[in-house]
Amino acid sequence: MIAIIAVSVVTIGTLGLGTWAVRFARTTSDLFVASRAITPWWNAAAVSGEYLSAASFLGIAGLAMKMGMDAIWLSVGFSAGYLTLLLFVAAPLRRFGSFTISDFVEARLGSPQMRLLAAAIVLGIAGFYLVPQLKGAGITLREVTGAPYWVGVVVVGAIVAVNVSLGGMRGITYVQAVQFWIKTFAIALPACLLLIYLGGLPHKSALFGADVPRAPADGLVVKLDSPRTVTFPRPTVFRENGVLHRARAGEKVELAAGKLSLPAGAAVPLSSGVERGPGVVWSRPVGHGGRDGPLFVYSLLIATVLGTMGLPHILVRFYTNPDGPAARRTTVRVLGLLGLFYLFPTVYGLLGRVLAGGLYVTGETDSVVLRLPHLAWPGVPGNLLSALTAAGAFAAFLSTASGLLVSIAGTLSYDVWGRVRRSGAISARARRARFRLGAVLGIIVPALLALAAGGLDIGLLVGWAFALAASTFCPMFLLGIWWSGLTARGAATGMIAGATVASVGIFAGLIAGDNVNGALGALLAQPAVVSVPIAFLTMTSVSLLDPSARPDPEPLMLALHAPEGLGLEQLEPASADSRDPAPV
Amino acid sequence: MSPPPPPAGGRRRTPRDELAEATAHGGLYLRRLVRAQLALSLLALVAFAGILGSLPLLLFLAPGLRTISVIGVPLPVFLVAVPLFPLFGALGWLYQQRADALDDAFRDLVER
Numbered sequence: 001m002i003a004i005i006a007v008s009v010v011t012i013g014t015l016g017l018g019t020w021a022v023r024f025a026r027t028t029s030d031l032f033v034a035s036r037a038i039t040p041w042w043n044a045a046a047v048s049g050e051y052l053s054a055a056s057f058l059g060i061a062g063l064a065m066k067m068g069m070d071a072i073w074l075s076v077g078f079s080a081g082y083l084t085l086l087l088f089v090a091a092p093l094r095r096f097g098s099f100t101i102s103d104f105v106e107a108r109l110g111s112p113q114m115r116l117l118a119a120a121i122v123l124g125i126a127g128f129y130l131v132p133q134l135k136g137a138g139i140t141l142r143e144v145t146g147a148p149y150w151v152g153v154v155v156v157g158a159i160v161a162v163n164v165s166l167g168g169m170r171g172i173t174y175v176q177a178v179q180f181w182i183k184t185f186a187i188a189l190p191a192c193l194l195l196i197y198l199g200g201l202p203h204k205s206a207l208f209g210a211d212v213p214r215a216p217a218d219g220l221v222v223k224l225d226s227p228r229t230v231t232f233p234r235p236t237v238f239r240e241n242g243v244l245h246r247a248r249a250g251e252k253v254e255l256a257a258g259k260l261s262l263p264a265g266a267a268v269p270l271s272s273g274v275e276r277g278p279g280v281v282w283s284r285p286v287g288h289g290g291r292d293g294p295l296f297v298y299s300l301l302i303a304t305v306l307g308t309m310g311l312p313h314i315l316v317r318f319y320t321n322p323d324g325p326a327a328r329r330t331t332v333r334v335l336g337l338l339g340l341f342y343l344f345p346t347v348y349g350l351l352g353r354v355l356a357g358g359l360y361v362t363g364e365t366d367s368v369v370l371r372l373p374h375l376a377w378p379g380v381p382g383n384l385l386s387a388l389t390a391a392g393a394f395a396a397f398l399s400t401a402s403g404l405l406v407s408i409a410g411t412l413s414y415d416v417w418g419r420v421r422r423s424g425a426i427s428a429r430a431r432r433a434r435f436r437l438g439a440v441l442g443i444i445v446p447a448l449l450a451l452a453a454g455g456l457d458i459g460l461l462v463g464w465a466f467a468l469a470a471s472t473f474c475p476m477f478l479l480g481i482w483w484s485g486l487t488a489r490g491a492a493t494g495m496i497a498g499a500t501v502a503s504v505g506i507f508a509g510l511i512a513g514d515n516v517n518g519a520l521g522a523l524l525a526q527p528a529v530v531s532v533p534i535a536f537l538t539m540t541s542v543s544l545l546d547p548s549a550r551p552d553p554e555p556l557m558l559a560l561h562a563p564e565g566l567g568l569e570q571l572e573p574a575s576a577d578s579r580d581p582a583p584v
Numbered sequence: 585m586s587p588p589p590p591p592a593g594g595r596r597r598t599p600r601d602e603l604a605e606a607t608a609h610g611g612l613y614l615r616r617l618v619r620a621q622l623a624l625s626l627l628a629l630v631a632f633a634g635i636l637g638s639l640p641l642l643l644f645l646a647p648g649l650r651t652i653s654v655i656g657v658p659l660p661v662f663l664v665a666v667p668l669f670p671l672f673g674a675l676g677w678l679y680q681q682r683a684d685a686l687d688d689a690f691r692d693l694v695e696r
Contacts (some may be wrong), residue, residue: 065643069661076668083632083672087679107633200656207660208650285664286643297640305636325684331674339669346665350657474677484623554611561618563687566694 002383003144006391008033009183014175014398015163038173038320046173046331047317049180052059052341053400054077054136057183057393059458063065064349064364068275068282070168070292073365074459075342079303081308086331089309091324092481092560101312101473102415108480108556109375112294119415119474121499122312126404127446132461134450139395143370149454154236157447160401164409166437179399184341186392190373190385191347197377203354206215206278213357215262222358224262231255233276260361271363303528304469310469312405323564348372366458408442409435464506473500475539481560484553487546494539501531617690621683628679630691
């Protein structure tokens with residue numbers, strides 16, 4: 001009940017702020033990019049707020065509980081991505097003055113056809129990224145109200161579509177900044193209070209030693225809404241719908257839907273995909289090979305460290321900085337803010353292993369952040385804290401999904417529609433109508449995918465969006481900004497090659513499932529370590545061999561790298577002007 | 585050094601054209617700035633990738649580290665979960681100071 005109220009407050013607050021802000025969104029440029037005069041701290045909180053998604057709030061802890069401590073490399077990579085963005089992209093991109101990735105691609109490479117390719121990749125990345133947000137919404141609403149999974153997907157999808165088509169981005173800058181602090185408070189406070197209440201980490205043998213997760217002192221009852229195959233790590237006596245059974249160590253048992261009861265201290269049976277080893281194996285940040293070995297860790301780091309700069313909803317935020325140095329200052333502050341947030345998902349992963357054993361039976365560890373507080377601290381305090389994490393999770397989907405949908409709607413309404421149907425100059429009103437239609441269309445496909453993807457881990461889904469971004473836009477930005485020799489043909493070939501290799505890896509991994517192990521399994525689970533170098537190599541070599549005439553690099557380099565204050569910064573590439581709105 | 589680009593047809597003459605045309609050294613200065621900025625970014629990248637990239641290998645090769653305990657968790661878990669974040673922030677801050685200084689130096693040079 002408390003949780004429902006907390007979630008409603010966050011949702012209504014977001015909608016209210018968005019609606020309030022719409023009164024200020026007088027021109028189309030307000031809808032696309034908020035006014036550029038926002039201070040670095042507001043901007044940094046807004047970037048972080050938009051960035052911290054269901055993957056950060058729920059997914060890292062869930063994956064850590066399921067697969068072990070190798071999942072916390074996700075925290076590291078999600079944060080480190082902003083360092084590469086700072087070093088190579090933030091200031092030049094802001095100076096270049098394009099509004100979106102598609103604008104940059106067209107202006108830098110001097111080829112309007114590139115815009116459609118970039119638009120297709122933007123839609124792929126943003127769509128991939130929206131699916132786990134909606135999945136998070138589905139499981140959160142189920143935790144809070146007991147409603148079926150699809151209800152949350154539909155409700156949050158509708159809220160986000162309405163919010164985006166009414167408010168656009170101006171409203172969302174301040175909403176996003178506030179959402180960052182809601183999320184940080186909502187994950188930090190319960191983590192700290194739980195650690196104090198429990199007096200540190202309990203049952204360390206199951207975490208770091210020779211033991212496995214066990215049922216608590218009053219036994220463990222798990223409700224299964226569908227049959228599950230589980231593995232018993234130790235010999236165990238259990239009741240399935242009241243009937244007594246016995247399982248040997250390592251035995252696979254098909255459990256029927258209904259009620260599973262374990263006596264106090266019994267080893268918890270594990271769903272497929274859960275790390276089977278004792279604490280000493282579970283807590284290794286780097287395993288001995290296979291799916292959690294060094295190859296997987298490096299591939300994950302490459303995807304996240306290089307993928308952040310290719311996320312369309314994040315990059316667009318950097319244009320709200322007034323100039324290049326402000327873009328740098330914003331990014332440094334983002335590193336600080338994210339560093340604070342990412343300390344906490346690990347705590348939930350650790351506590352979840354010993355206190356939320358029931359999730360191992362169902363395999364739905366993504367809900368550990370929501371469920372842990374009231375399992376660890378029975379009574380009112382635990383319920384209050386669970387309500388807080390549910391509210392934070394809602395803030396996470398609303399903010400990230402809104403940002404993604406703004407990118408999707410902008411891409412659909414401007415890049416795709418604008419190119420496919422050339423109708424000459426259109427009124428600002430018609431432009432806004434297209435944007436709103438784009439927002440509605442842009443939520444439908446990801447929502448349908450989210451309904452189908454209920455069994456996939458949020459952390460893995462988001463890892464794929466990063467792999468795609470790292471294999472396409474990352475090499476395009478790095479080479480496009482720092483190497484004047486990049487040609488349109490080279491960039492197109494490289495992005496297509498990277499996207500193809502990454503997608504083939506991901507889909508092959510999806511089909512093969514847990515059947516492939518070892519190095520190949522690691523590569524299919526996260527293909528970035530292969531696809532990123534392929535994209536870079538293709539882009540460079542095709543550019544070098546490209547016989548077509550290159551545009552004169554000097555004006556481009558000037559626009560990318562010349563410092564402000566020389567009267568040069570007003571000179572933006574011609575294509576960016578084409579989008580400048582007429583005041584309404 | 586390539587000849588300065590002609591101003592775009594029909595477009596108003598702009599300060600950028602001035603820089604490229606009037607001061608023959610403009611292009612050279614700019615290329616020098618880009619190279620200096622790139623060198624700074626690559627230096628920072630080497631430091632960052634060196635630290636981040638060696639940690640998984642270290643943890644893989646030295647499993648014995650787990651016997652050391654820090655604030656109640658084994659050292660490998662602690663190393664991944666805590667100290668990298670402030671390190672990224674510090675590295676980013678240092679880079680920002682140096683990059684802004686390079687921009688300022690260029691501005692002084694061109695405006696002189």
